[in-house]
Amino acid sequence: MGSTSGAAKQDTPVAEGTRPARRRLSVDQRREELMAAALELFSKRDAEGVSIDEVASAAGASRALVYHYFGGKQELYVAALKSAAAQLEARLRPMESGCPLDELASGLRRYFDFVEEHAAGFAALLKGGPASRSGEIGGIVDSVRNRLFRLVMRQIGVHEPGPVLRITLRSWMASVETAGLDWLEHRDLERTELEGMLVGQMVALLRAAADRDPQAGQLLGDLVGGNAP
């Protein structure tokens, strides 16, 4: 290790003037393009059936460039998933809008913005992925779920959820994930309707949990305040 300075920028291509200048892109931009093309293809077909040539062609790059940047298809796939995961997490950072129920609704809106804009990548991420060498894909998906869970925990100000609250929140997150995949498949409900439904699910699940766990009851109180729907 130590020989690849992964994050180092090389914005100035060597001997640029001597090449047939198609488009001048930085290394990062080129990588992004390749990953976007890859995600699009990987989510439409099984990754086994997608060739490096197709990815290169879709991004207007050469096969050699894909190998140069990523080393191989599996590495490209993993890089593309990690990039999509990072985008999702960045987008879900709390906006501190004030009212917790508005914050929840706003978080869901940003989540479904991501789902809609990156439909292919989202499906690729959550369908469990194709051939995963050493379970790497499953590891990425699990790690995203865990980080989103901690994000939700932080946002609601809970440090040590008891079993009932933990399961309730994980259940709700699974609902949101499932609803996202269902929506991409059917698109027979308005997004605003779907988002409202999922806010309603969170309140309903907390209310059910509150019967068993005071922590859930308190969270419900914080969430809906005086105006219980």
Add this chain to the structure above:
Amino acid sequence: MGSTSGAAKQDTPVAEGTRPARRRLSVDQRREELMAAALELFSKRDAEGVSIDEVASAAGASRALVYHYFGGKQELYVAALKSAAAQLEARLRPMESGCPLDELASGLRRYFDFVEEHAAGFAALLKGGPASRSGEIGGIVDSVRNRLFRLVMRQIGVHEPGPVLRITLRSWMASVETAGLDWLEHRDLERTELEGMLVGQMVALLRAAADRDPQAGQLLGDLVGGNAP
């Protein structure tokens, strides 16, 4: 195709009397043993790291026998998952106990019986599995989810769920799945408590959905009857 008569029984081993008789098992029993051993191993470690030799050894069989019955590790893995899925489905067929809420509770009990008895197989099935050639593993998981969804639909007497009810029921099924994995990981809640919680979630989710969809409202009425919790 047509050359492999997959389901054909060969209960009488050829020249049985001439072998050192360790244990006499039918082909089906031997297959079952190999699959059970495989599921146990595959769920504890990444399947990439499990060798055919280990599976054979765990089942007290020879490496050659595993290849003879399954052809290879991927085929063994797929066969083991399909077997686990079939067991789960068989167990969830409705008992027609009468009251829908009791039936739901009874179905959940049988589901968690399965989760508990086949913990390793359940985790292997739902963690998305290891390297899946041609997305076969993901296909099995999706197909089980779809069949369980139709089972639930049939049981509640709904033929054409609208979007709100469909998403609500898929959300709940995702909750149950997530709760099962969480329970296997933490085991910090009594099973009966967890099952009761998930019945409560179904009622809560239907109640939230009923605001948007009369079909969900009717189902809620059928489920809880006069005694809404």
